[in-house]
Amino acid sequence: MSESTQTPIAPSWQGGPWASGMVTVHGAPPVVPPPEKPRGDGPQRRKPQMKIFAGIAGAILAIGLTVILIVGLSSEGDPFGSKAAAPSEVRPPLARMCPAPTVPPSQAPVVPPGRLPPLTGERTTDSEAGISYRRYGAPWQPWNTTWRAGTLEVPYKVGQHFITEQYSLGTYHASILSAAVPAADNDAVTLNLECVGRQVAADVRAEYYPQPNRLEQLRDEMTMLGGRPAWLSEFRLHFQQPGLTVTNERSAVAIIDVGKPTAAVLYVSIPGTHKQFDHVIDEVLKSVRPL
Numbered sequence: 001m002s003e004s005t006q007t008p009i010a011p012s013w014q015g016g017p018w019a020s021g022m023v024t025v026h027g028a029p030p031v032v033p034p035p036e037k038p039r040g041d042g043p044q045r046r047k048p049q050m051k052i053f054a055g056i057a058g059a060i061l062a063i064g065l066t067v068i069l070i071v072g073l074s075s076e077g078d079p080f081g082s083k084a085a086a087p088s089e090v091r092p093p094l095a096r097m098c099p100a101p102t103v104p105p106s107q108a109p110v111v112p113p114g115r116l117p118p119l120t121g122e123r124t125t126d127s128e129a130g131i132s133y134r135r136y137g138a139p140w141q142p143w144n145t146t147w148r149a150g151t152l153e154v155p156y157k158v159g160q161h162f163i164t165e166q167y168s169l170g171t172y173h174a175s176i177l178s179a180a181v182p183a184a185d186n187d188a189v190t191l192n193l194e195c196v197g198r199q200v201a202a203d204v205r206a207e208y209y210p211q212p213n214r215l216e217q218l219r220d221e222m223t224m225l226g227g228r229p230a231w232l233s234e235f236r237l238h239f240q241q242p243g244l245t246v247t248n249e250r251s252a253v254a255i256i257d258v259g260k261p262t263a264a265v266l267y268v269s270i271p272g273t274h275k276q277f278d279h280v281i282d283e284v285l286k287s288v289r290p291l
Contacts, residue, residue, distance in 0.1 A: 093152055094183045094263075098195030111227030119287055126158040127291060129180040130258035131226065133266065134287035136160060136176075136280065143177060150207035152200060154179045154265055164271045167243040174277060175269045176284055183255075183263040191263055194222065197231025197255040200265060204253055205237060208269075213239035218250075225266075226288040230256040234281070236272075248272035252281045258290050 122135035143159040159177035166172075183196045198220075205215060219234040234252040249271045256264040266288065268281045 094181055094196050094199060097199050098183065098192040110229070111224070113227065113289060116227050116289065119289070123287075124159060124176070124178075125291070126178040126180075126264070128157065129178045129264040129266075130260060130262075130291050131178060131256060131264045131266065132289050132291060133176070133178070133284050140174075140176070143175075147177070150203040152181070152203045154181055154200065154203070154267075156265075156267065164274055165245055167241075167245075169241075169243070172244065172246060172271060173269070174271055174274055175267065176280065177267045179265045179267075180262040181265055182261060184261040191255075191257050193229060193231040193255055193257055193263070196263055197233055197253070200255060201233035201235075201253045204251065204267065205235075209237050209249070210239040210241040210244070213237045219252075225254055225256050225285060226290050228256050228258060228288075228290050230254050230288075232285070246271040246273045250275075250278055250281065252285060254285060254288070256288065256290075 119134070123132045124135045125132040139162040140160040141162055143156070143161050145157075147156045148154070149156060156177040156179045158179075159175065161173045161175040161177070163171045164174055181196075181200070183191050201220075205213065214237065216236040216238065217233075218236065219232055221232060223230055223232050225232070232252065232254045234250075236248055236250045238248045240247060249269055251267070251269040254264075254266040256266065258264050266284070268284050270277045270280060
């Protein structure tokens with residue numbers, strides 16, 4: 001329906017000439033509806049615009065938060081500040097097995113190298129282990145490899161050896177070997193020599209020789225080597241191995257406190273087929289000197 005300039009007027013109900021019908025009143029100005037308010041940039045129009053802008057901003061914010069949350073969950077696993085997991089155990093095996101004693105064991109005072117009996121002859125020097133000891137001529141030869149032996153993987157890098165026999169599984173050796181093993185935490189000042197010594201000696205027996213074997217213990221005690229505290233385990237092992245001539249071996253394992261978190265290990269082994277070299281064990285132990 002379209003608008004007209006002729007505007008209807010309300011009807012008179014009774015007793016007049018305008019009882020029915022609709023007429024146009026002449027001479028009176030037409031009734032004009034009030035003008036519509038301009039739709040400019042006033043407050044009434046800005047309200048819907050602000051609602052639209054607020055809705056768009058809210059949607060953008062919600063999308064952004066969702067993206068951040070997804071990235072956080074996928075990359076970190078816990079974006080809400082949970083405590084990090086405790087680090088795994090990083091101490092060396094012997095430091096875990098043999099923590100430093102809370103009360104240092106009673107030991108003889110350390111003897112300065114200058115007060116030790118002088119030594120003559122050639123020396124084997126192990127700067128990493130922190131000791132030197134007697135060196136022998138033929139049939140002994142320099143040890144020129146790294147042998148990580150046993151469960152503790154003591155890394156023997158320095159010393160002497162010679163082959164006493166060959167058999168189906170390889171070669172058998174007489175040996176004078178030394179190594180350094182981490183035996184304490186970095187800030188420890190005292191080694192639990194007895195514990196470390198027993199652990200290394202047990203590893204030697206279990207991993208270096210045919211199984212089963214029988215232990216004949218000769219020494220297992222605290223002592224002094226080169227003026228330094230040491231744990232010395234000396235024994236003879238008896239065993240059988242198909243194809244192997246030797247059935248026993250005399251060995252010594254010395255753990256020496258050289259004043260560092262690492263302990264010096266000195267391992268000497270003389271197969272029973274070469275008992276004429278048994279004296280080497282005592283001589284090497286007496287010849288130990290700290291560097």
